[in-house]
Amino acid sequence: MAKLKFLDSYVFRLALGYTAMVVSVISLVFIFSYAAADRLLNREMRAAIETESDNLSRRYRLAAGDPAAEPNLAAALSEILPIMHARDEASEDAFYQLYRPAAEGQPARKLADGAFKIDVLQYGQPDEGGWIHATLPPSSGPGGSGRARRVTALQTTLDSSLSLVVGRDRNQHRSVKDTLFRMMLSGLGVTTALGLLGGAVSAQRMMRRVERARRAAQDIMTGDLKRRLPLVGYDDELERLTITLNQMLDRIERLVEAMREVTDDVAHDLRTPLTRLRARAERALRQPSASQPELRAALDECVQEADRLLAVFRAILSIARLKTRRGACDEHPEIDLSQAVADAGELYEPVLEEAGFALKLDIAPDLRIRGERALIGQAVANLIENALHYGLPPEGSGRRPEVTLRLARRGDRAEISVADRGPGVPPDKREAVFSRFSRLDPSRAEEGVGLGLAFVRAVAESHGGSSRIEDAGPGARVVVALPASQGEA
Amino acid sequence: MRILVIEDDARAAEHLVGGLRERAHEADWARDGIDGLDRASRGGYDALIVDRMMPGLDGLEMLKRLRAMGCDTPALFLTALDQVDHRVEGLRAGAEDYLVKPYAFPELLARIEGLARRRTPEAAVTKLRLADLEMDLLARTVTRAGDRIDLQPREFRLLEELLRHSGQVVTRTMLLESVWDYHFDPQTNVIDVHISRLRSKIDKGYDPPLLKTVRGAGYMLTADGEA
Numbered sequence: 001m002a003k004l005k006f007l008d009s010y011v012f013r014l015a016l017g018y019t020a021m022v023v024s025v026i027s028l029v030f031i032f033s034y035a036a037a038d039r040l041l042n043r044e045m046r047a048a049i050e051t052e053s054d055n056l057s058r059r060y061r062l063a064a065g066d067p068a069a070e071p072n073l074a075a076a077l078s079e080i081l082p083i084m085h086a087r088d089e090a091s092e093d094a095f096y097q098l099y100r101p102a103a104e105g106q107p108a109r110k111l112a113d114g115a116f117k118i119d120v121l122q123y124g125q126p127d128e129g130g131w132i133h134a135t136l137p138p139s140s141g142p143g144g145s146g147r148a149r150r151v152t153a154l155q156t157t158l159d160s161s162l163s164l165v166v167g168r169d170r171n172q173h174r175s176v177k178d179t180l181f182r183m184m185l186s187g188l189g190v191t192t193a194l195g196l197l198g199g200a201v202s203a204q205r206m207m208r209r210v211e212r213a214r215r216a217a218q219d220i221m222t223g224d225l226k227r228r229l230p231l232v233g234y235d236d237e238l239e240r241l242t243i244t245l246n247q248m249l250d251r252i253e254r255l256v257e258a259m260r261e262v263t264d265d266v267a268h269d270l271r272t273p274l275t276r277l278r279a280r281a282e283r284a285l286r287q288p289s290a291s292q293p294e295l296r297a298a299l300d301e302c303v304q305e306a307d308r309l310l311a312v313f314r315a316i317l318s319i320a321r322l323k324t325r326r327g328a329c330d331e332h333p334e335i336d337l338s339q340a341v342a343d344a345g346e347l348y349e350p351v352l353e354e355a356g357f358a359l360k361l362d363i364a365p366d367l368r369i370r371g372e373r374a375l376i377g378q379a380v381a382n383l384i385e386n387a388l389h390y391g392l393p394p395e396g397s398g399r400r401p402e403v404t405l406r407l408a409r410r411g412d413r414a415e416i417s418v419a420d421r422g423p424g425v426p427p428d429k430r431e432a433v434f435s436r437f438s439r440l441d442p443s444r445a446e447e448g449v450g451l452g453l454a455f456v457r458a459v460a461e462s463h464g465g466s467s468r469i470e471d472a473g474p475g476a477r478v479v480v481a482l483p484a485s486q487g488e489a
Numbered sequence: 490m491r492i493l494v495i496e497d498d499a500r501a502a503e504h505l506v507g508g509l510r511e512r513a514h515e516a517d518w519a520r521d522g523i524d525g526l527d528r529a530s531r532g533g534y535d536a537l538i539v540d541r542m543m544p545g546l547d548g549l550e551m552l553k554r555l556r557a558m559g560c561d562t563p564a565l566f567l568t569a570l571d572q573v574d575h576r577v578e579g580l581r582a583g584a585e586d587y588l589v590k591p592y593a594f595p596e597l598l599a600r601i602e603g604l605a606r607r608r609t610p611e612a613a614v615t616k617l618r619l620a621d622l623e624m625d626l627l628a629r630t631v632t633r634a635g636d637r638i639d640l641q642p643r644e645f646r647l648l649e650e651l652l653r654h655s656g657q658v659v660t661r662t663m664l665l666e667s668v669w670d671y672h673f674d675p676q677t678n679v680i681d682v683h684i685s686r687l688r689s690k691i692d693k694g695y696d697p698p699l700l701k702t703v704r705g706a707g708y709m710l711t712a713d714g715e716a
Contacts, residue, residue: 310591311674346643347669350682378673385676452676 011206015199023192030184037180041173045152053156053166056080060158071159080164088116095120095151095167101160111162120153120167130155132165209238213245225253258323265316270309277305315451322375322458334485337367337376337414338407344380345405348388352403355388360404367407367414368485371463376416379459380405382452383418383478391420391475399474413465414484419477430469456480490605491515491533495525495548496540496567505538508594509601522546529555534562535605538597541568541579549582556583563604567592576672595706599658606657617652620712622691622699624652633695643668644687651700651710660707684708 063079064071077098084096095118098111110119124134132153153167213229220227228246231239284290284298342363352359369376384403393399404419425433434457453467456478460467465482492514496502502518509516517534519525522543529537541548552564566584568575579587586600617624621634629645631638640648646668651659661680665671684700692698701709 311676314674343669347671347675347679347683348677350686351677351679354682374670374672377669377671381671381673381675388677 009203009207012199012203015195015202019192019195019199022195023188026184026188026191030188034177034180034184037177041176042152042170045168045170045172046154049152049154049166049168053154053164056084056164056166057156057158059083060164064159073159073161076158077162084164085116091172093169093172095153095165095169097121097165097167099155099163099165101157101163120151120165121155123151124153126155132167134167213242220249225249225256255324258320261323262316262320266313269312269316273305273309273312277302277309280305312451315455319451319455319458322455322462325462332370332372334368334370335373335376337369337371337416337482337484338363338365340373340376341380341405341407341416344377344384347377348381348384352384352388355401357388357391357401357403360402362404362406362408364408367409369414369463369482370485371482375459375462379456379480380416380418382456383416383480386452386478387418387420387422387476391422393421393474394423397474404472404477409484410481412484412486413481415479415481417470417477417479419472419475421472421475424471424474424476425469427471433469434467453478490535490602491517492536492538492601493517493519493525493529493534493562494538495519495522495529495543495551496538497521497543498540501540504594505597508598512598522548522551526551526555529562530558530560532560532562536601537562537564538601539564539566539584541566541570541575549579552582552584565597565601565604567597593705595658595703596660596662599660599663599707602657603654603659603663606654617649617655619652619655619699619710620697621695622652624649631691633691638690640687640690644683644690647683647687648691651708655710656713658703658706658709663707 060076060080062076064073064076081098084098087094088096095116097116097118097120099121100111110116110121118136120132120134123136124132126132132151132155134151134153136149136151138148150170151167152170153165156164156166158164209232216227216229228249229242231242231246233239280298281302284295287294290298342361345359345361345363349359384405387403391403392401399421402421404417406415406417406419408415408417434453457467460480460482463482465480467478467480470477470479492509494502494505494509494516496505496518497520499520502520506516506518517528519528523546525537525539526546528534539548539552543551546554548566548568552566555562555564563585564583565586565588566579567588567590568579569590576587585604588597588600615626617626623632624630624645626649631640631645631648647664650664650667662674664680665673665675684702688698688700692700697712699710699712701711703709
């Protein structure tokens with residue numbers, strides 16, 4: 001079963017079908033050429049018979065002399081009889097015979113009985129043209145081929161008392177035809193063998209590739225989502241299919257990953273505040289002597305905690321959603337990025353000012369990207385809020401609080417950056433701050449939800465861009481680089 | 490105001506109807522899309538609150554049919570789906586406003602009262618006025634008691650929005666949506682600071698103060714002494 005698996009292969013069946021088609025075409029060609037050759041050889045044989053008969057009868061008449069005078073029949077007979085005799089003996093396939101024609105109720109009789117091999121007229125009668133088609137029983141002699149012989153013969157009248165029969169075995173070109181037949185047969189054999197072999201080999205190779213892909217798919221199915229279908233390195237249709245399937249797997253992995261992150265986050269990070277909320281409500285309920293204002297305060301706290309929970313929940317969902325559609329912003333219409341960034345800056349300017357920060361704007365005009373204005377706005381808002389929370393210069397540094405919002409073109413990217421003059425981010429933590437729920441200072445865990453930069457990164461990546469943190473010397477600068485539309489400087 | 494709440498969740502509907510009645514509105518409850526379509530099409534309501542996802546006839550489809558029947562009672566969609574596409578889809582089906590669950594009740598109240606008020610056509614208005622505060626929408630000027638007040642473009646939009654809803658509560662989210670076209674909740678009190686700047690320009694030195702803060706809800710521009 002395992003050995004002959006290629007019989008089940010589609011490629012092998014394809015090769016089999018193709019081979020069968022080629023073989024039948026070759027067979028048809030063979031049958032036609034064989035028949036044509038047969039006809040040609042037959043015609044030549046008849047011509048040879050006619051020539052021979054003509055020759056013999058001319059000799060006979062020549063020897064017989066003037067037909068008007070008394071013909072010398074005996075001389076004439078002795079002229080052709082030895083020739084006929086010799087030729088009859090020389091070849092197995094040549095037949096000669098002399099007859100007295102049928103007359104006065106007597107059947108035709110052989111003359112010179114015993115001198116020739118066979119009495120052709122015994123097996124067949126001449127038609128109007130004198131042609132005889134006879135089938136002879138298998139000759140049993142030492143030279144006999146052991147099969148029935150088909151003979152074509154011509155009866156020619158020499159004179160009123162004598163007729164001549166010259167015949168040939170129709171199989172006299174046997175060897176020619178046999179060779180032809182063998183050639184065709186071996187041709188067919190080779191074609192079939194090559195077809196089957198080729199089919200089997202391609203089927204094997206194909207099956208190996210498909211089998212490898214199938215095994216990889218099975219691994220993926222059983223949970224190894226990182227696994228990909230193997231590539232072989234040719235640019236053929238199967239390879240292209242594999243590449244597309246792998247891209248599909250990338251996307252599925254990303255979706256599953258995002259989904260897993262959401263469930264992890266929900267389980268991990270909503271449990272604590274939910275527990276806190278529940279505890280707060282329970283404590284208020286258990287205080288029998290609690291006054292009205294005390295109960296109000298407890299309820300207020302509960303509502304605040306619930307709002308914070310909802311904010312976290314919303315942030316988790318938006319990040320997950322952004323992650324599942326990485327690069328999908330290509331399909332968005334172009335927006336005026338300069339305007340979008342300026343709008344976000346304008347929204348925050350009063351808040352910054354009130355908190356004692358100076359806002360410096362350095363926004364290059366007319367920069368456009370494909371994307372969603374609302375997402376860009378929210379990302380910039382997150383960056384500014386981040387600077388507001390963590391960008392206060394350390395005490396004693398003498399620096400004035402300042403936030404710089406910049407938009408500049410750098411190569412094919414539009415770079416949005418928000419810099420503060422705070423303590424900055426140590427180089428070894430610059431990647432970590434983009435992960436969800438990370439805060440540099442654990443003691444400030446109550447403030448914010450820690451998802452701000454994770455959201456910024458998700459927005460950047462959903463627009464086909466990237467995000468990083470730099471040293472603003474002093475302070476931290478978060479840079480969001482997005483693919484800029486062409487044509488604008 | 491007579492308000493129809495179309496919501497399949499009985500507890501949510503109870504909260505809504507109860508809350509609306511506390512604010513002296515008349516509120517009815519329809520338990521599904523079919524019932525809602527039936528009641529709303531009979532007319533007599535000033536506003537509809539429609540839950541987007543309901544078994545059977547969902548809110549989107551219900552509203553489309555209602556609009557096709559020629560009923561133009563303003564409607565507010567309540568939904569758990571907060572993606573931009575969903576918002577656009579809802580507005581396209583004929584909803585005037587869109588609120589994502591969970592919401593704060595004052596937010597819903599402010600929006601639904603704003604909706605019912607919006608029915609009066611405002612296209613021809615070129616001047617908005619409240620007490621001695623005047624806004625000329627064509628000349629883009631603002632005066633208070635005859636004094637010219639200089640406003641930034643965004644402050645002008647902010648004041649315009651408040652003036653159009655004068656006497657009504659306008660929430661921070663509503664302002665963020667209508668003035669900045671943002672649909673997210675900032676972590677900081679950005680709107681409050683914009684409002685206090687505006688207030689210092691239009692109210693400082695004049696009497697009575699017009700721009701009031703409504704605790705737990707938002708802001709209101711009103712000439713009445715008490716908010």
